[in-house]
Amino acid sequence: MRISELSRSTGVPVPTIKYYVREGLLPPGELTSRNQAIYDETHERRLRLIRALLDVGGLKVAAIAEVLRAVDDPARPMHKVLGAVADQLGTARNEDDDAESVAAGAAVAELIARRGWSAHESDPAARDLARALAAMERVGHGAFRGLLDDYAEAAELVARADLGYVDRRVAVDDLVESVVIGTVLGAAVFNAMRRLAHVDASARLFGQDTAADAERKAAD
Amino acid sequence: MRISELSRSTGVPVPTIKYYVREGLLPPGELTSRNQAIYDETHERRLRLIRALLDVGGLKVAAIAEVLRAVDDPARPMHKVLGAVADQLGTARNEDDDAESVAAGAAVAELIARRGWSAHESDPAARDLARALAAMERVGHGAFRGLLDDYAEAAELVARADLGYVDRRVAVDDLVESVVIGTVLGAAVFNAMRRLAHVDASARLFGQDTAADAERKAAD
Numbered sequence: 001m002r003i004s005e006l007s008r009s010t011g012v013p014v015p016t017i018k019y020y021v022r023e024g025l026l027p028p029g030e031l032t033s034r035n036q037a038i039y040d041e042t043h044e045r046r047l048r049l050i051r052a053l054l055d056v057g058g059l060k061v062a063a064i065a066e067v068l069r070a071v072d073d074p075a076r077p078m079h080k081v082l083g084a085v086a087d088q089l090g091t092a093r094n095e096d097d098d099a100e101s102v103a104a105g106a107a108v109a110e111l112i113a114r115r116g117w118s119a120h121e122s123d124p125a126a127r128d129l130a131r132a133l134a135a136m137e138r139v140g141h142g143a144f145r146g147l148l149d150d151y152a153e154a155a156e157l158v159a160r161a162d163l164g165y166v167d168r169r170v171a172v173d174d175l176v177e178s179v180v181i182g183t184v185l186g187a188a189v190f191n192a193m194r195r196l197a198h199v200d201a202s203a204r205l206f207g208q209d210t211a212a213d214a215e216r217k218a219a220d
Numbered sequence: 221m222r223i224s225e226l227s228r229s230t231g232v233p234v235p236t237i238k239y240y241v242r243e244g245l246l247p248p249g250e251l252t253s254r255n256q257a258i259y260d261e262t263h264e265r266r267l268r269l270i271r272a273l274l275d276v277g278g279l280k281v282a283a284i285a286e287v288l289r290a291v292d293d294p295a296r297p298m299h300k301v302l303g304a305v306a307d308q309l310g311t312a313r314n315e316d317d318d319a320e321s322v323a324a325g326a327a328v329a330e331l332i333a334r335r336g337w338s339a340h341e342s343d344p345a346a347r348d349l350a351r352a353l354a355a356m357e358r359v360g361h362g363a364f365r366g367l368l369d370d371y372a373e374a375a376e377l378v379a380r381a382d383l384g385y386v387d388r389r390v391a392v393d394d395l396v397e398s399v400v401i402g403t404v405l406g407a408a409v410f411n412a413m414r415r416l417a418h419v420d421a422s423a424r425l426f427g428q429d430t431a432a433d434a435e436r437k438a439a440d
Binding site: 045048049051052055056112115117118119123124125126128129131132133135136138139140141143144146147150151152153154155156157158159160161162163165178181182183185186187188189190191192193194195196197198199200201202203204 | 265268269271272275276332335337338339343344345346348349351352353355356358359360361363364366367370371372373374375376377378379380381382383384385398401402403405406407408409410411412413414415416417418419420421422423424
């Protein structure tokens with residue numbers, strides 16, 4: 001199909017498609033003349049993936065380029081791809097070395113040992129976790145650390161579900177893509193789900209007028 | 221203290237502090253002369269909260285202003301504050317009305333009914349959840365919907381832990397702030413935790429060399 005048809009079928013404007021090609025997110029179409037290229041359903045699929053990572057996953061274009069490079073590298077073992085994706089989801093900042101950061105790092109190392117996780121405190125996810133805990137400590141919420149094992153249990157539940165999903169698709173050639181989608185979009189799903197569970201829990205704990213609110217909202 | 225001392229004690233540059241005051245995130249200091257204002261520990265505390273929401277929570281300045289307005293409004297009931305925070309955590313975009321969106325919205329409504337949640341499909345969190353599911357459907361992963369109840373169970377576990385934490389602090393005057401911190405920073409904690417659980421699960425499923433990787437990383 002031509003670029004205009006690709007644009008129509010995916011809802012992505014033509015200049016944006018050209019931008020993705022320039023940035024290496026989308027392979028170029030096959031040139032049929034000097035000024036014309038044709039695209040096929042692999043481009044369509046890739047465009048949909050890019051938009052999902054961008055719009056729902058909240059990744060930046062540079063991070064998506066990095067993730068897609070890992071996806072497209074046939075020599076890269078699965079857990080390396082997962083690692084690359086996890087890194088892009090992270091904040092990729094250097095941690096501070098104040099007392100709160102050191103204590104938070106130790107708490108994360110203890111958690112990994114306690115749960116028996118095959119992970120290391122130097123993993124980007126572990127560093128981000130330590131950063132979040134240190135930030136809580138700094139605003140006077142060090143006690144939040146008491147919730148870590150509840151959080152860990154919930155995370156294990158989600159990770160088991162995610163990997164089970166990937167495992168069921170193990171024969172399919174889009175396994176790597178599945179992992180990427182599950183990791184990035186799964187985070188969006190869980191975040192929304194957690195907020196929804198909060199609405200429920202806080203309505204029970206604090207509020208009476210939630211049903212009325214909801215109806216008012218629905219009527220808007 | 222003077223603005224320069226406030227800057228030193230919080231690590232936030234003076235021009236940034238002034239910017240937060242202009243944007244209404246931070247109350248102005250008390251004027252002691254035409255060109256000088258003094259600040260106290262409430263400013264210090266508020267600045268730390270702003271930085272945590274910004275750096276770790278990933279909220280934008282405008283979203284933080286909205287959240288703090290809810291925090292500072294004494295007339296606002298707790299579950300309204302929680303709702304305001306949840307809204308800012310969301311993507312605040314209009315949903316599409318294609319077949320995937322309609323189906324995803326129905327799946328979310330069913331989930332809410334099945335779990336018996338005091339929530340409504342028109343809540344921002346429910347809409348974001350539907351958006352994420354629709355995006356998955358569009359990239360060929362409608363089957364992910366089979367994981368919804370595992371995700372819901374994990375979200376309930378986290379929400380119970382969060383609200384339990386808030387409940388224990390119910391006598392403290394910073395209850396509202398606790399809720400905000402728990403909601404925003406708790407999401408950062410859980411996301412990092414989920415990625416860490418993925419590292420563990422995928423090492424078990426796919427990889428052998430994770431320990432070696434970790435050591436190499438640690439040695440960097």
